[in-house]
Amino acid sequence: MVAWSTRCSSCRQRKIKCDRQWPACGQCQKAKQQCSGPPDKVKFVAENSAEGSSQAVVINRFRSRPSSQVPPRKQPIIPPSVPSSQPTLVGGELVSLLTSQAKTFGFSSFAHVLQHVPAMLDGSQALTSAVSCLADARRRQSMSPKPDRKLDLRLYCSALRNLRFSLQDENELSRIETLLATLIMWRVEATIATTVELPYLLVTWSVHLAGAAYLLERLGPEAANNKLVFSVILESLSELSSHYYARNQWFFMGSPKWQRIFNENRDVSIADKLLFKVYSQMSVFPDVMRDLRRYHLGQVSYDHIHSRIISMHVVFDTIEGPIRTILEDQSVIGKRAACSPTSPVEEVYDTEDSEIPRACCLYALAKIVANNMISALNGSLYKFDEENYLHSRRIWMFHEQAMKVGSFGMHYYPTAILLTYGSAKSRETEEWIVDLLNLLQERNPATDIMWTREEIFQRCYATSGNIWPSLPPEQNLLPTGPSEHANC
Known part of the structure; x- marks a missing residue:
């Protein structure tokens, strides 16, 4: 152990x-x-x-601790009397990583999940190899000059192979270790691995995100009583929601049983309570987005889709006041002048509390999506422009915080900044968003597909509620309504 x-x-x-x-x-x-x-x-x-x-x-x-008798070593010093097993070495490497990269990991809820991992490595080869791949990738990412190859293919392939074996084993499917291994591999691919072009998908997607969804759906909402599983849900829910609504598919966490886990009274901070409200609405985004597209095809009535979108806006209206109070409280979040002369905002937020940026950015992201939905429904394309601009500015004011901790520390930020593209009032701001996305995700023109204005515009189209121009009307549109899943 x-x-x-x-x-x-x-x-x-x-x-x-x-x-x-x-x-x-x-x-x-x-x-x-x-x-x-x-x-x-x-x-x-x-x-x-x-x-x-x-x-x-x-x-x-x-x-x-320098000593003339004991030279410093890069590897853990383990007495010969105790076997230096792979889980022990990998666990030590992860603990060292969490401490040495406190700025990137310490600002992230992902770090709180990883803190539980060293004690769980024994008996799970999938989790051990996933952590080994993560640790190696983080070392490579922090090297200077940075190498072109961001992953050790031997470690990466080993992690994929062991995870595949676990997913093929009926007993392993219900283990938290398998879920954690899947989550880690998603984060490795979404924030480190060379990014390839995937049409219609948002910036934090990976095939392992679909695997995490499969495992969570299999475990069911009862599994959320485990604090670690609940942390995994919070860590991945916004990306899971994007994954489903980009495909016009119903999201299982929109069902009443899953909704209860976000509405339970938990002993958490005010920021997290607001975040749970945001998550409860984000989990129904895919189904509402699908109904909105079906409305454009004449398959759903106006009253039905209008009431669903308005109900989301009612919830968001209860969040705006507390969010504004947090942002105006100088004891929890400060403001200072922006460092970059090209920044579209003169001031930026500064806080050491990781809960505040996540709650504020995800709320702003969700509100922009909800505004886009009602605009697509009523044809009022410019009615919510100023409101979206306000929320975009809030996201922009966290950009230096995101740069300080990177995409590991604020993994949701690339998607948030991408959705502010429609609020840019100048070509310079559009270019700033493009450059910031490439910088946050450390994309290299020699090895990666770089973000462009056209690519970002295409991704933003996913939140408009309209039909993809290249998508046949009948493709991927499910004929059943939300009542089919009411008791899931």
Whole structure:
């Protein structure tokens, strides 16, 4: 078994939970005492199969301590008496990665999911190989100068092979480890792997996103009672919604049973409560979008689709006030002058709270989509332009925060910035959005397909609620209405 210590020394001594918001954790700030920062050591517990007991192994990982007798090593130092198994090595590598790349991982909810992974590596080759691929890819991504090849093909193919074996095993399909391996491989492909041209799809898509959807649907809403599974749902829901409505398909999380998991009373922050409201509406986007396209084909009545879109707007109207209050509260989020002279906003937001950018950006993203829906329905293409511009500016004001932590820290941001393209009031702003997308996703003209104005416009068309010009009217349009899934 693998165990790990990620708390600062003060929190360990006081035996309390540490939020690991370095350089000073929240508990130490609250107690008005100096925080020691990340732990000096990571502790692993290796099973001794011969004696049936456990032996503690301490691995120096976080701070280099020069010594003339012990030269520094890049690999974990494991005493010979304890087997250095692959899960142990990979677990140590992941813990080191989470600490050394605190800016990129520490600002992300994905980091909170990964913190649980080292203790789960034993017995899941799919998860172990996925983490190994992730760690190697992150190292390659942070190298300078950056290499053209972003992935080790041997590790990548091994991860794909082991994940395929797990998906073919009936017993593995219900394991959280398989779901986590799928989530990790999605993030590797969506934010690191060379991006290929996939028509009509948004920026964070990967084939493994469809795999995560399959596993979550198979597990059912009851699985969300597990906090880790619930974290996976929150981490992937906006992309899953985009995945389904880009294909004109009904999204299973729009059913009443799945909706309850977002409406339950949870002991979370105000920002997260607002985020759950946003997620509850995003999960029905695919079905509403499909009905909107069917309306254009004369298959759905105006009253039916109009009432569905208006009901979403009613929920969003209850979110706007609290979001504005958060953005105006200088104690939780600050403003400063934008660094770039080409920025379409003069000021940018600055906060260390990862929940605030996610709630604000996803709310703005969802509201832009909802406005596009009602515009497509009523033909009022310009009625919501100013409102969309307001929400786009909020997204733009987080762009320096996104640049600081990268697409791993704010993985939802590329999609958010893409959907602001229609609010650009000048050619310069359009070019700025294109350049920012390429920069955020670290696209290289020599190896990647670069974002262009035409490509972004095509992706934005997915949220217009209209029929694709190249798509036959009958293709992928399901003949049944939402009542078919009412009891799912």
